[in-house]
Each structure stands twice: as structure tokens, then as C-alpha cells.
Amino acid sequence: MKEVVPLGITNSRPFHLLLLLLWALPAAHAHAQPLPEGPVRAFDGRVTVGADIAATVGNGDDVAFFNYTDYEHNVLKLMRLSVSGVYRPAAWLALVGELRSEDLEHPIPYAAYVRVRPWQRHAFDIQAGRIPPTFGAFARFSYTAGNPVIGYPLAYQYLTSLRTDAVPATADDLLRMRARGWRSTFPVGSPTPGPGVPLISAFEWDTGVQATWKTGPFEFSSALTNGSLSSPRVADDNGGKQIVARAVVTPAVGLIIGASAARGAWLARGIEGADPPAQRALGADVEYSRDHWIARAEVVWSRWGLPSPLAPSGAAAVSAAGAWVEGRYRVTPRVFLAGRADHLGFSEVRGTLVQTAGAPWDAPVKRLEGCVGYYLQRNFVLRGSVQGNWREAGRDRQRTYFAGQLAYWF
Amino acid sequence: MLTRLFLVIAALGAVMPSSVAPGPAATGTIRGRVDLRGGTQEAAAHVAVTDVAMTASHAPTDRRSVVYLDPAPRAAFDAREETRPRLDQRNETFVPHVLAIVAGTSVDFPNNDRTYHNVFSLSKTRTFDLGRYAAGRSKAVKFDKPGIVRVFCDIHSHMSAFILVFAHRYFSVADEDGVYRLENVPPGSYNVFAWNESAPLESRRVVVPESGGDVEVNFSLGRR
Numbered sequence: 001m002k003e004v005v006p007l008g009i010t011n012s013r014p015f016h017l018l019l020l021l022l023w024a025l026p027a028a029h030a031h032a033q034p035l036p037e038g039p040v041r042a043f044d045g046r047v048t049v050g051a052d053i054a055a056t057v058g059n060g061d062d063v064a065f066f067n068y069t070d071y072e073h074n075v076l077k078l079m080r081l082s083v084s085g086v087y088r089p090a091a092w093l094a095l096v097g098e099l100r101s102e103d104l105e106h107p108i109p110y111a112a113y114v115r116v117r118p119w120q121r122h123a124f125d126i127q128a129g130r131i132p133p134t135f136g137a138f139a140r141f142s143y144t145a146g147n148p149v150i151g152y153p154l155a156y157q158y159l160t161s162l163r164t165d166a167v168p169a170t171a172d173d174l175l176r177m178r179a180r181g182w183r184s185t186f187p188v189g190s191p192t193p194g195p196g197v198p199l200i201s202a203f204e205w206d207t208g209v210q211a212t213w214k215t216g217p218f219e220f221s222s223a224l225t226n227g228s229l230s231s232p233r234v235a236d237d238n239g240g241k242q243i244v245a246r247a248v249v250t251p252a253v254g255l256i257i258g259a260s261a262a263r264g265a266w267l268a269r270g271i272e273g274a275d276p277p278a279q280r281a282l283g284a285d286v287e288y289s290r291d292h293w294i295a296r297a298e299v300v301w302s303r304w305g306l307p308s309p310l311a312p313s314g315a316a317a318v319s320a321a322g323a324w325v326e327g328r329y330r331v332t333p334r335v336f337l338a339g340r341a342d343h344l345g346f347s348e349v350r351g352t353l354v355q356t357a358g359a360p361w362d363a364p365v366k367r368l369e370g371c372v373g374y375y376l377q378r379n380f381v382l383r384g385s386v387q388g389n390w391r392e393a394g395r396d397r398q399r400t401y402f403a404g405q406l407a408y409w410f
Numbered sequence: 411m412l413t414r415l416f417l418v419i420a421a422l423g424a425v426m427p428s429s430v431a432p433g434p435a436a437t438g439t440i441r442g443r444v445d446l447r448g449g450t451q452e453a454a455a456h457v458a459v460t461d462v463a464m465t466a467s468h469a470p471t472d473r474r475s476v477v478y479l480d481p482a483p484r485a486a487f488d489a490r491e492e493t494r495p496r497l498d499q500r501n502e503t504f505v506p507h508v509l510a511i512v513a514g515t516s517v518d519f520p521n522n523d524r525t526y527h528n529v530f531s532l533s534k535t536r537t538f539d540l541g542r543y544a545a546g547r548s549k550a551v552k553f554d555k556p557g558i559v560r561v562f563c564d565i566h567s568h569m570s571a572f573i574l575v576f577a578h579r580y581f582s583v584a585d586e587d588g589v590y591r592l593e594n595v596p597p598g599s600y601n602v603f604a605w606n607e608s609a610p611l612e613s614r615r616v617v618v619p620e621s622g623g624d625v626e627v628n629f630s631l632g633r634r
Contacts (some may be wrong), residue, residue, distance in 0.1 A: 039457050050457035084457040098459045110460040125463040132460045140460050212462040221462050253544040254526050291541035333530050333539035
């Protein structure tokens with residue numbers, strides 16, 4: 001049976017900010033003073049500073065946690081502020097950084113890296129520090145300008161029950177946590193309940209070194225980082241490194257095809273065992289655009305190794321796959337329609353006391369989201385969306401959310 | 411604010427009777443130079459921290475000023491030359507960066523790049539979206555109303571251009587040195603306006619004598 005979460009949004013910070021913005025809009029319009037359309041430049045253009053603001057209000061959800069990125073933050077009820085800057089003292093050198101705050105909390109450095117182009121005649125760049133993601137296509141887009149809807153793809157946001165600091169000893173331990181990724185517990189490792197990890201985290205960046213080479217229609221990137229796709233890190237917590245590679249080709253104007261692969265130690269020190277297990281991931285993506293259309297599809301497969309096989313199945317690893325298609329159609333210069341269809345599935349394990357016939361180790365999820373947007377100006381957009389979620393297990397198996405968002409960037 | 415001011419001025423220019431007496435009297439030339447104090451300010455793309463490579467600078471080099479009369483001579487509304495100006499998309503830049511046209515003109519937007527572009531404008535004067543189209547193709551937009559149209563590319567945030575649409579033909583886009591010429595101006599009293607995207611609008615009162623001849627008007631525009 002369909003269930004709609006009651007609207008309980010009036011006590012949130014995003015709601016108050018949205019009210020403030022909506023109140024300010026007519027005033028700004030009356031005085032015909034558009035908001036700035038470009039970043040601030042200083043020191044003869046060597047310093048460029050921009051910002052992104054996204055205030056999202058939606059249904060409260062402290063039961064199903066479909067859109068949570070950790071135990072505290074819900075994507076559909078979030079106030080996000082970020083300030084980014086580039087200092088380019090020379091043509092071959094740039095220092096790039098971004099500070100971000102969610103729900104007006106203490107800002108954290110989301111990005112902080114140095115970019116070097118050693119040979120001016122070759123499009124070969126090296127980046128070091130807290131660097132942009134190498135894997136996949138979605139994480140390369142700016143959320144405010146590039147995400148067609150309000151929600152995130154499940155593979156980049158949905159919390160599986162796996163944790164980096166606690167692991168299941170048996171298949172039953174894992175199966176009992178199905179659909180509880182927002183706060184799972186396992187007998188080995190940290191005894192404190194905590195959020196699980198997504199296939200790829202879109203909310204933190206990894207730290208390491210990245211190299212990119214562009215030639216003709218091809219682009220190749222590779223990176224060596226401290227964390228893993230599921231758990232990007234500033235400081236290494238397990239002594240293992242992650243290797244990521246990505247190749248992109250543009251065979252025709254408007255068509256972009258990409259493939260990615262990654263392998264990295266993912267468990268925290270102390271529970272990884274003698275042979276630290278790895279998270280392995282493969283990804284493929286395609287984008288095609290024409291006229292007023294943009295269509296994208298992406299598939300991500302991830303396999304997490306476990307320190308010891310899960311009795312009784314003997315599975316030494318579990319895997320998950322996320323796949324989605326999304327599109328945007330600009331109906332008029334100001335109005336667009338967008339949508340995403342998304343699925344997240346999990347490999348099967350067989351338990352002793354629960355799910356003895358075998359079941360996916362976490363509950364598969366389907367998500368459909370439709371969105372309508374209105375450009376107040378080219379970098380200021382109002383969005384409204386409806387998102388349906390279906391999960392095969394858990395206390396709440398179906399939820400529909402409504403969300404509104406004001407996003408501005410310069 | 412500037413757009414609204416421009417619209418009011420342009421509309422007034424279109425409907426107000428000119429202070430110029432009709433007749434085949436000698437015409438004059440208003441000429442001069444527009445300097446921008448502090449130079450022009452380059453536009454910058456949105457700071458994209460997700461980039462994995464150094465981005466090339468695509469700053470336009472022709473951020474020129476436009477000088478125009480207001481009110482315009484009555485004769486300005488009589489005969490119109492049919493022109494078909496172009497706003498090219500080249501090397502991820504609109505060329506020219508500033509285009510001035512008479513209302514009713516169609517502008518071609520050819521894509522001469524190796525990548526897609528998506529030309530659009532949300533300006534009140536003319537709202538349009540040409541969608542994505544590849545190299546070698548061109549689309550056109552007709553501009554019927556006077557005013558300022560800001561043009562962007564939906565794919566490349568650093569691309570922008572200005573189209574100034576006038577109700578009359580007494581306007582001039584200054585050259586790269588800031589030099590402009592308004593020719594065949596009938597004798598009379600006018601306000602000469604100088605516009606630049608980086609500076610507040612400025613005007614001077616000038617009189618073109620009955621005998622015609624050159625009238626020099628120079629501007630020094632301050633930065634916004």
C-alpha cells in the first residue's frame with residue numbers, strides 16, 4: 001500500500017531559509033537586480049571565488065531513511081552552502097579548494113588540492129591533495145548545476161548495512177541488518193551502532209594523487225588514494241591504498257562514453273585481518289545530448305571483501321550493483337522536466353537462522369524521481385520533485401517524498 | 411537596473427519626437443573615444459572543483475563599448491538596411507562578444523566549434539533556447555524588441571555575449587581602441603550614451619550644428 005510521509009518540515013533550517021529566499025525574490029525582482037552571474041575575481045584574475053547554495057525542504061523521514069547520507073543528514077531536507085576558490089599564480093599551477101557546510105554546521109574542507117600542468121603543450125595534469133573523484137560520471141557534475149533532479153543516485157548515496165569499522169561474523173549477522181544501513185551493528189569491531197557505507201560516497205572526497213591525460217576524443221585518469229570508493233578518507237586508516245582508473249571517449253559530438261575501475265582496502269585498521277580485503281568496483285556510463293534533451297545512464301558494480309568467510313555460505317565477499325537512467329528536457333528556456341529511474345541490487349547469501357533459502361544480503365531498492373524546474377536566472381533554479389522508493393525489506397518498504405529546492409551558484 | 415534604464419531610453423527614443431528639424435540639411439558626425447577606467451573585467455567560469463584538468467582561458471578579447479543617440483533623429487526610423495549579423499561560437503567563445511542591431515533583425519548563431527553548444531537567453535527583451543547543436547549547424551533568432559539581451563551557453567558557463575537591440579540605427583560599436591563614429595546625424599540636440607558591460611551607463615549632451623561637421627565626444631567610463 002502506498003504511503004506518503006506526513007509533511008513535518010516547518011522546524012527545519014532549510015525550510016526557514018527557503019522562506020527567506022522566497023520572501024526576498026519578489027523584492028529583488030521588483031528592483032530588477034539580478035543576483036551575480038559569475039564568480040568573484042581578484043588579483044588580476046589569479047583568484048576566483050564562487051559559491052553554491054542549495055536549500056531543500058521535503059518530507060521528514062526518521063523511519064525509512066531512504067535519502068540519508070549518514071544518521072543526521074537527509075538529502076531531501078538539507079541546507080548546503082559551499083564556497084570554492086581557485087588561486088592560479090601561473091598558467092601551469094592552480095590551488096583549488098572548497099569549504100562546505102551542511103545544515104549550517106561547522107564547514108569542512110571538501111576539496112583542497114594543487115593542480116599542475118608540467119608541459120604546457122600537452123594536456124597532462126597532476127592533482128594532489130583532497131582530489132575530485134576519478135571513478136564514475138555522476139560525481140564529476142556540480143550538484144546544483146549538473147544534477148537534473150534533487151535526489152542522488154542510489155549507488156552514490158544509499159547507505160548499505162556494511163561498515164568500515166565493524167563486520168559480520170556470520171551470514172545471519174549480515175542478513176539481520178537488511179534495510180538498516182542508516183544504523184547497523186555487527187559483532188566484530190565497533191560495538192556502537194553507526195551508519196553503513198554507500199557503493200560510492202558522493203559526500204566526501206578522497207586524498208591522494210591523480211593524473212589526467214587528454215588526447216583527441218580520449219581522456220584517461222588514474223589516481224592513488226588513501227580511502228576507498230565507499231569510504232574516502234583524508235588520513236589512511238588501514239595502510240592500504242586505492243587505485244582508480246577511468247577512460248572516457250567522445251566518439252561523436254554529444255556522445256560521451258566512460259568506463260571506470262577501482263580497487264582499494266576498505267576496512268579500518270584492527271578488523272581487516274592479516275590480508276586486508278579490498279573493495280573492487282567497475283563502472284560504465286554514457287551520456288547523449290541533442291537539441292533540448294540530455295540522457296544519461298550509469299552502472300556501478302562493487303564487491304567488498306570480508307576478513308573471514310560468512311558461515312554457512314562461505315562467502316568471502318558480498319557485492320552490489322546500482323544502475324540508473326536519467327534525463328532532462330528543457331520545455332522552454334526557463335522550464336525543464338527531469339527524471340531518474342534507479343535500482344540497487346545485492347548479491348545473495350544464505351543464512352542459518354534467517355533467510356535459510358538465501359536472500360540478497362541487503363534489501364534491494366528501486367527509486368523513481370520526477371522533477372520540474374524553473375530558472376529564475378541562469379544560475380538560480382527552483383525545483384520541485386516527487387520521489388518514490390520501494391525496498392524489499394525493512395519496516396517501511398515504500399515511501400513517497402515531495403521536495404522543493406532553491407539552488408543558486410556563481 | 412541597467413536593462414530597465416536601457417529599455418526606457420530605447421522606447422522613448424522610438425516614440426518621442428526628435429528635436430531635429432526635418433529636411434535635407436547637412437549632416438554631422440559624432441565621433442570620439444570610450445575609455446574604460448581600470449580596463450575591462452574578464453568574465454570567469456563557475457569554479458568547478460570537480461575538474462580533473464587545467465581549464466583553458468576563453469575570456470573574450472572584444473569587450474567593446476556601444477555608443478548610441480537618444481532621442482534619435484526621426485529619419486532613423488525611416489529606411490532600414492537588411493542585414494544578417496552573426497554571433498559565432500568559436501573556441502568556446504561568442505564572437506563578437508558585443509553585437510548591436512536594429513529591432514527586427516535576425517541573428518545567426520553558427521556553431522564553428524568542435525563541440526556542442528546550447529545558446530540561450532533568459533533576458534526579458536528576448537527569451538530563447540536554441541538547444542544543443544553540432545559544428546557546422548546554425549540557428550537564427552529574430553529580435554523584435556529594443557533592449558539588452560544577455561546570451562549564454564548552457565554547456566559552457568564561461569561563454570557569454572551581449573546583443574543590444576535598438577529601435578533606430580544611430581548606434582556604433584567602438585573598435586578595440588574604443589574609437590566610435592556615428593555618421594549622417596542630422597543637425598539637432600541629442601543625448602549620446604556610452605554603454606559597456608563593465609561600467610555604469612554614461613551620457614553627454616551634444617549639438618550637431620546646422621552646418622553639419624564633426625562633433626567630438628569622449629567618454630571615460632568607471633568600473634561598476
